Amino acid sequence: MATLAFIVADGIIYASWLLIVAVGMTLVYGVMRVLNVAHGSLYALGAYTAATMVGAWFQRGYAPLGSLALLLAAALVVGLVMGLILELGLLRFLHGRDEVVVVLATYATFLILEDVIQLIWGVEARPAPQPYSLLGTTSVGPLLLNNYDLALIALALLIGGLSWWGLTRTISGKLLLAVIFDREMAEACGINVRRVFLVTFLIGSVLGALGGASTAPMISVSRGLGVDVIVLAFAVVVVGGLGSIPGALLGATVIGLSRAAAVHLLPQAEVFAIYLIMTLVLIVRPYGLLGHERLRKV
Numbered sequence: 001m002a003t004l005a006f007i008v009a010d011g012i013i014y015a016s017w018l019l020i021v022a023v024g025m026t027l028v029y030g031v032m033r034v035l036n037v038a039h040g041s042l043y044a045l046g047a048y049t050a051a052t053m054v055g056a057w058f059q060r061g062y063a064p065l066g067s068l069a070l071l072l073a074a075a076l077v078v079g080l081v082m083g084l085i086l087e088l089g090l091l092r093f094l095h096g097r098d099e100v101v102v103v104l105a106t107y108a109t110f111l112i113l114e115d116v117i118q119l120i121w122g123v124e125a126r127p128a129p130q131p132y133s134l135l136g137t138t139s140v141g142p143l144l145l146n147n148y149d150l151a152l153i154a155l156a157l158l159i160g161g162l163s164w165w166g167l168t169r170t171i172s173g174k175l176l177l178a179v180i181f182d183r184e185m186a187e188a189c190g191i192n193v194r195r196v197f198l199v200t201f202l203i204g205s206v207l208g209a210l211g212g213a214s215t216a217p218m219i220s221v222s223r224g225l226g227v228d229v230i231v232l233a234f235a236v237v238v239v240g241g242l243g244s245i246p247g248a249l250l251g252a253t254v255i256g257l258s259r260a261a262a263v264h265l266l267p268q269a270e271v272f273a274i275y276l277i278m279t280l281v282l283i284v285r286p287y288g289l290l291g292h293e294r295l296r297k298v
Contacts, residue, residue, distance in 0.1 A: 002142045003264060003265075005141060005142055005143055006142075006143065006260075006264060007257070007260045007261050007264050007265075008257070008260075009140075009143050009145065010260040010263065010264070011253075011256040011257035011258075011259065011260035011261070012153060012253075012256060012257075013149045013152065013153065013256075014255075014256040014259055014260055015156075015252040015253045015255065015256025015257070016149075016152045016153045016155070016156035016157075016252075016256075017152060017156070017211055017214060017215045017218075018211075018232060018233065018236050018252040018255060018256055019156040019159070019160055019236075019248060019249060019252035020155065020156050020159055020207055020210055020211040020214065021039070021043055021207065021208055021211035021212075021229060021232075021233045021236075022233045022236040022237050022240075022248040022251065022252055023159055023160060023163055023207055023245060023248050024039065024042075024203065024204035024205065024206070024207030024208045024211070025039045025204065025208065025233050025234075025237055026237045026240070026242060026243055026244065026245065026247070026248045027163065027200060027203060027204050027207070027245070028200060028201055028204035029237065029242050029243050030180050030242070030243030030244070031176060031179055031180055031196065031197065031200040032091070032095075032197050032200060032201065033099060033102075034091060034094075034099075034102050034106070034201075035099065035102070035103050035106070035234075035242075036106050036204070037103060037106040037107040037109075037110045037230060038086060038106045038107075038109040038110040038113060039204070039205075039208045039230060039233060040110060040208075040225075040226035040227060040228075040229045040230030040231075040233070041109070041110050041113035041114060041117070041226045042078065042079065042082055042083075042205050042208035042209050042212070043208050043209065043211050043212035043225070043226055043229045043230075043233075044113075044114075044117055044212060044221075044225045044226035044229070045078045045082060045113070045117065045209060045212065046074060046075050046078045046079070046208065046209030046210060046211065046212030046213040046216075047212030047213060047215065047216040047219075047221045047225055048117060048120075048121050048126060048212075048216075048221055049074040049077065049078050049209075049213070050070065050071050050074035050075070050128065050212065050213035050214075050216040050217075051126040051127070051128035051216045051221045052121075052126065053070045053073070053074050054067045054070055054071070054128040054130060054131060054216070054217070055126070055128055057070055058130050064130065064131075064134055065134060067130060067131045067134070068131055068134065071131065071213045071214055071216070071217075072210070072213070074209070074213045075206055075209040075210035075212075075213040075214070076206060076209075078205075078209035078212075078213075079202065079205040079206030079207070079208065079209040079210070080202060080205070080206065082205055082209070083201050083202040083204070083205030083206065084198075084202070086109065086201070086205070087197065087198050087201040087202070088198070090105060090106075090109060091105075091106075091197075091201065092194070092197075095197070110226065110230070113226075114223075114226060114227075117223070117226075118223060123223055124222075125220045125221060125222040126220075126221040126222070127220045127221065128216050128217055128221065129217055130217065131148065131217040132146065132148050132217035132218055133146075133148075134148070135147035135148050135151060138150065148217065148218070149218075152214055152215075152218075155214065156252075159207065159210075160245065160248070160249050163245045164245050164246065167245065175191055175196070176196060176200070178191060179191060179193055179196050180243070211229070212225070212229075232255065232274070235251070235255055235274055235275070235277075235278045236248060236251040236252045236255050237251060237288075238251070238278055238281070238282065238288060239251035239254055239255060239277060239278055239281045239288060239289060240252070240254075240288050240289055240290055240291070241285075241287055241288025241289060241290040241291020242287070242288060242291055243291070244288065244290045244291055246290050247288055247289060247290035247291055250289055250290055251288070251289065254277060254281075254289075255274055255277065258273045258274060258276075258277045259273060259274055261273070262274075
């Protein structure tokens with residue numbers, strides 16, 4: 001029972017930051033039909049920027065709790081700046097192109113940004129552990145949980161809930177759904193589709209950077225971070241269903257618990273377990289657990 005408790009706790013914590021990243025990725029795909037491989041670089045940029053800002057904050061002796069606000073500030077700065085650059089400088093010229101072309105373009109951007117990150121921050125790891133210990137711990141049975149992890153779970157649920165509510169219960173969300181289901185008809189009805197694309201991509205970019213910024217205190221920020229994350233985020237949205245917010249929640253939970261179970265029970269199969277789950281889901285449900293087959297216009 002103790003092992004099961006550890007697996008569930010680790011799995012939910014792991015799923016939380018996966019959900020934050022995956023919601024941004026699946027939202028962008030759902031609206032723009034863009035499978036943004038560069039999303040992993042946004043995560044890495046958010047993590048590096050947060051680690052740098054937190055390090056400078058503590059070096060100057062400012063109030064420790066203020067570092068938590070810095071994590072959000074780093075995500076906003078990286079997400080808005082890079083989102084504008086990528087959408088206006090690249091994706092705007094690719095709207096309507098074949099999805100494979102868009103994937104290749106974002107993959108090339110991902111490779112470029114990885115080199116830019118290495119050029120700016122070098123190859124040394126950038127730890128920023130101070131915020132992780134500020135909120136204390138909580139004992140739950142045999143578990144000693146860090147309150148920062150609990151806050152991360154709450155943040156992930158808040159983001160997932162707000163995303164679902166915004167799409168299904170607001171006028172702006174209904175306009176967004178109109179663009180998702182029929183872009184041409186939405187544009188004919190007077191919806192500014194380009195503005196919808198820009199706002200959606202900015203939200204997705206901020207969420208990607210927030211995933212990196214919020215996990216920076218939990219890890220040692222180092223090179224190759226974006227590669228690992230984009231693979232995991234892709235597994236989440238594939239398992240849950242591309243373009244589905246509830247699917248992202250379900251996919252993150254399945255991947256998180258599977259990975260935690262592998263780590264505790266069979267560590268050498270950690271990576272294999274994730275790909276096994278993804279393969280099994282694709283065999284049974286090619287469009288994901290909560291995804292739906294979409295008609296292609298010819």
